[in-house]
Amino acid sequence: MPNYTFEVNGQSVTVDAPANLALLWVLRDKLGITGPKYGCGINVCKACTCHVNGVAVTTCSTKVSSVAGKKVITIEGLAQGEQLHPVQQAWLDRDVPQCGYCQPGQIMAAVDLLNRTRNPTDADIDAIENVCRCGTYGRIREAIKAAAALMP
Numbered sequence: 001m002p003n004y005t006f007e008v009n010g011q012s013v014t015v016d017a018p019a020n021l022a023l024l025w026v027l028r029d030k031l032g033i034t035g036p037k038y039g040c041g042i043n044v045c046k047a048c049t050c051h052v053n054g055v056a057v058t059t060c061s062t063k064v065s066s067v068a069g070k071k072v073i074t075i076e077g078l079a080q081g082e083q084l085h086p087v088q089q090a091w092l093d094r095d096v097p098q099c100g101y102c103q104p105g106q107i108m109a110a111v112d113l114l115n116r117t118r119n120p121t122d123a124d125i126d127a128i129e130n131v132c133r134c135g136t137y138g139r140i141r142e143a144i145k146a147a148a149a150l151m152p
């Protein structure tokens with residue numbers, strides 16, 4: 001099998017994998033990074049959301065071959081040491097999660113939104129397509145607005 005080298009949370013990794021293996025399975029099964037979650041596998045639920053070169057992607061629908069030479073950030077790489085990312089802090093402050101399963105993806109999507117716009121409207125927030133079976137959408141909206149005020 002071919003080797004692919006890329007960066008994950010600031011560390012260079014090389015994996016031996018079929019070209020079309022989903023990044024989600026490389027992260028979870030080969031690298032032991034389990035923040036990104038499997039929900040649907042077909043780019044619908046967004047539970048697997050991570051960043052590639054600073055942009056949110058669904059890793060279930062991203063081939064490992066397509067991230068060679070790129071920078072991948074998962075929920076595990078968001079904090080700077082002990083310093084939580086403002087979105088993580090806002091999530092804690094607002095007690096957003098219920099079961100928690102969708103939350104890594106929700107947070108990565110929220111960070112992507114705030115990187116693109118520091119003053120998101122309700123419509124901007126509602127355009128996030130990540131599914132939450134527990135229905136935490138109201139608190140997600142509040143937390144994104146709170147995080148916007150905390151962003152550097």
Ligand code: FES
Nearest residue numbers: 039040041046060
């Ligand atoms: S697992 Fe549902 S979009 Fe990736």
Ligand code: FES
Nearest residue numbers: 099100132133134
């Ligand atoms: S917190 Fe349970 S699915 Fe979102």
